[in-house]
Amino acid sequence: MTGAPGGVSVRAGIERQPWGAIGAFLLPAFTVYVALTAYPVLRTFYNSFHRVLPRKGDELVGLANYAELARDELFWRAVRNTILWACASPLAEVTIALLLAVALYSRIPGMRFFRIAWFTPVLMSYIVVGIIWVWIYNYDWGAANALLRALGLEGFARAWLGDPKVALPALIFITTWMWAGFNMVVLLAALHSLPGEVIEAAELDNCGWAGKLWFVIIPLIKPTILNLLVLSFIGKMKIFDLVWITTKGGPLWSTETVSTYLYKRAFEWTTFDLGYPSTIATVWFAIVLTAVLGLTWLFRQRERLEY
């Protein structure tokens, strides 16, 4: 046995661990985790292989739900929309947020006002934001079309949420407007933590504004940018509220996301079966998890190559 400083053995140390107290402290969190996270996840996975109806036993259907899902064109349409949203939105949000953060970092006039104004949208719930934007996008009297008409661009006025060609981009614009401020605050914090001497050295080398941003600032805050991209990606892969308030997935499924489709299958189709909706949830969980692990791996590989 290895001796320990002070002559106390490791085994004796372990034996003196207050296991009772540790268990007592862990139990509440562990119970909540098992009841509200682990069990629902496992149950959803179990349900996906069954037909689950009230007042009837669960009926094992094997892979039938998965086979049906593979042929379900509405599901794949929802997958396409969601992935498009999850890819486009983070890039737009973080790019705009970076520009706004740099503007505040360089102390533009009225920066306090702009910091609050740009951050405010994220303080509102998707419900409120959805209602506001339904008004803004109203064909007759909404601000979007009023602005276009005022600018003499009447031809571009349209029912933004009623036209399948533009409904999804219109919603992506809303989430970009909503989340750019949040990303801006995080990036601003990252900018303030940058070592001043590196920026000063770049200035001494006559590096211009764009050069400093591209060659100095962005590389230094890259970990923050990547984290924001991944967080935004995950958020958009789960998006539900905004779509439900504004379009309910229409018109013609052009804004249908996996979450809205799952909800419809679980609560709006004339069935009580939870098996098929559970299959959607299981498959989508696997896709999101794979995507996040893939992105994380990709970002790590790139870091290794650079350093």
Place this chain on the structure above:
Amino acid sequence: MKKVRLLLAAAALAFAASAVAQTKITMWSHWAAEKIKRDYVEDAIKRFEAANPGVKIEASWYEKTALYAALKTALRAGTAPDFFYAEPDQFEYMENGLLLDLSSLNWAAIEPWAKEAWSYKGKPYGVPLEAWTVEVFFNRKTLGELGVTVPASLQLDSAAFLELAKKARGKNMTPMALGVGDRPYPGAHLTHEALLKKLGTQDYDNLLKGKLSWSDPRVVDTLRLVKTWVDAGLLPTTFTSLKLGEAHGYFHTNPGAATFLNGSWYTSRAFNPPDKGGQPVNFPLGIMKFPAIPGAACNECRTIAVGGSYVGNAATKQPKAVLAFLNSFATPEMANRWLENVLVQTGIKADHSKISGPHAGYFKDLAATSAGAKYYFGIPIQVMQGKPKEVFTQVVNNAFPAGTIGVDEVVKQMNAAYK
């Protein structure tokens, strides 16, 4: 000792009193925002409680979407109320044995077609309180200004209807208020009523059930006709986002429309006071029949649907009290009270000759549009299930009347939905 006896006696009395009043039954219902219907049901509850002192009914009011989601979860979890609001298209309730068998109700007081709408495998499951027809409401003053005269038959032909749309648009007015912002069916009224007239009840039923192709020339012709109305700018430019409640205000208040295609339950919102969303005082409301369709098999055909109903929870611990309360609706008096106050049809047999009150004239107008009618029971989404229902909602309820897609696309999408 005497004091102890008195205390014991008082306690026994209190216990007995609580035992008498201990039958509590719970109800979840739609119509939170429809005061007239809510008042009617609350009045029925008061009457029932007065006649049955041992029973207390605890009512919770919802809007329909929230109610349906809450019920689906509660029924699965076994925490649903003793009885609740439902509509007959929700046959998943009956399919899964979740509803109380209502065979013992006084069915002699209920219209046979309404009982049929709520029957599943030979047993009835719902009290069909509300029945409704699809009506074309119009503003008499506006139609007068447009130079449109509604004939004595109360039915314009399709060309006259198209002319109405063009004249209204010519005066920068919306010809017909209608919106699908929060409901899966109002936009489809335009198409399904036209199809019903063109095909007649049997072929229309076949169409909805996938036994008749949407490529049938009669269907295509009718869709083309509806498309001419849509292309003439019949519907609001905000059609896709306009909510049902907003569509009411759009018609009678702001900005105003010449007509409004809606269920006959229009009254439950419009006959509220104006400051609570009702139509203006002395609003010149008229009702006409849906336009006649050229070459129709049945221009007198129209849709009647059983709407708001009450059903019992099969798992209730108070089935007798639930049955007794639901049975209290099944009388001609309750049916007449419904007609007088709600001014919407009901599935309970009523004595129309006894209807009185300030809106009796309105009810006569409503009855006139149904004179000689042949009915098809249920709107399409009450008949369809699964994918055809979803596709119908997106295509026929929304994209087609919005003008986003044409006739060929409707035919293609609907045919594909049944495969």
